[in-house]
Amino acid sequence: MDRRTVGIVMNGVTGRMGYRQHLVRSILAIREQGGLTLADGTVVWPEPVLVGRNAAKLEQLAELHGLTRYTTDLAAALADDSNEIYFDAQVTTARVAALRQAIAAGKHVYTEKPTAESLADAVALADEARAAGIKHGVVADKLYLPGLLKLRRLVESGFFGRILSVRVEFGYWVFEGDWQAAQRPSWNYRSEDGGGIILDMFPHWRYVLDHVIAPVRSVYAQMATHIPQRWDEQGDAYPATADDAAYAVLELEGGIVASVNSSWTTRVDRTELVTFHVDGTEGSAVAGLRNCRVQHRATTPKPVWNPDLPVSHDFRDQWSELPENDTYDNGFKRQWEEFLAYVVADAPYGHDLYAGARGVQLAELGLQSAREGRKLLVGDL
Template identity: 60%
Template structure:
């Protein structure tokens, strides 16, 4: 069987997400396994060029991970006809311009989300990709989490009966940066001027999770908050954290399902994982984290009785049964990279295009508007 190279311009891989999930655990891992297998048995070997403003930094990454091609010249990389795919994981505010430049250069494009900081920009990029006829995609990694894949299997098997509610809890305590505890996330996340805010960040995720697993989002009511108004940055300087660091959103989904998602960088975790989804239906319920999933069917649902005068004797966690790991789950980012590569090279199935990314930006904008106007808002259908 033949092996062909696929030239990929990788921009923004010096950041945490771009480095860990996209470079190391996806592209490097795919290269180490011998490439991506196509339906006919042929293989595609990613041939990345790492591009960034700091030439020394990307060169050091190249040496560390066995990648010979690095550059600080994005324009030069876009001119190379052998590199047919452009990937971006840099800042949200610059993403549309970068992706649009790549599309104009005839590249297929794949990028992190949010794909833009406004819906108008996101739709413009999606329209441009359609006009130029390039293949395009946006990262929708949470669909490939083992926990949510187990939820999808339960739904497919009819486990829930009629599904009617989804409750999600996401987040953890991000340290303020003082008293000897450095923050776990970059300071730009908490500055509006630099594209920060948890509503823009996380409602893009919840849109594709809800649409694909539970029902298309029809309406939203969202309340945001800035619970920690002052933080300390990477250089030890105190700054005004004016972006929203928590969001409490309710969604009406197609089919009558009601979903509620709490997203917060100001919450201390007492649950099974950093994100959990509880799905309730007439026949059964399930709770999923990143990897694990527990179920409770109606035939083994206990009968608790409310009595505030005596201590609770039931251990509610023990009343759930864990869904077994019947097969090995690969890294979700890597799986989506493999699917996109098959889409580019062999026209494999693909549904996570830039329009899907625009839907996430749309929901974030409506969430912010709902917060400002303190009311429910319908979610119009998008087309390009």
């Protein structure tokens, strides 16, 4: 059995997402299972090189997980021929320069989204990667969620008949940071540091809707900064300059209407932190992170509006839960395995930097729509 070691420069692993989802639950999890076994029997062994600005934090993480390779010198890590892949989970404002540096060094690149703050930069990155002949990918983790895998199966089976509409509800209350520590980094709420919920979440909604329901064709958005002052990790107050909530109406191919609410200033009264409610002529479904409930046309009850009488039943009891027919692994890990197979064995892979650019396109148009108060078409790149 052949074993192929692949060095991965992981930049930004001291951050929340880079550490928990990409290092611990993906790369280290692949190592714990003995590597990734490809179709031909080759075992891919990922060898992470931790990169960041704080040497002490990197040393601490390396020691905690039994790793030996870490550095604050990105150029040196990229100059090492044993490192084939560059991964980026930094703050958005630092991403473009680092990705360009990795592409110029001839490394395959895999990155968190958004790939850039502007569509022009996102497309330029994709063009540079294509010209360099390297393989490139962008994180599309929501597509690997059990709830959305179930929902996609319903769409592909024709369960809905003609799809009419989609309602996406996402969000939770992010503490301001004064009397209780915030559960998200403070840069998320400063536009000058690449923060804002539109730039963060609209790239997600783009690939989810494109791949699960139908391509996005137009956007009308309203954004708000509901909490104007927050407190950072040191307990210092700062002005929140980025949008912390966005309310959008998207038109999808085929006349499907999607209403998408994204907020870090809402208290949760849903079964999960995000829900996708799809209505069709033959049936409806509500999918979350893990679960998916359905109501078929033949089993749809006949509600009657009568505000003079109390509701005597629970509407949610009239839906049926889809069974757990599959085993679902961590979505970030699954996509890492697909990207590693793409790099080593040229396996099929569908989420490249051009897909990332389409996400940035929707975010950029959403911001423009909110500023100008008008509906904007989403054209093909």
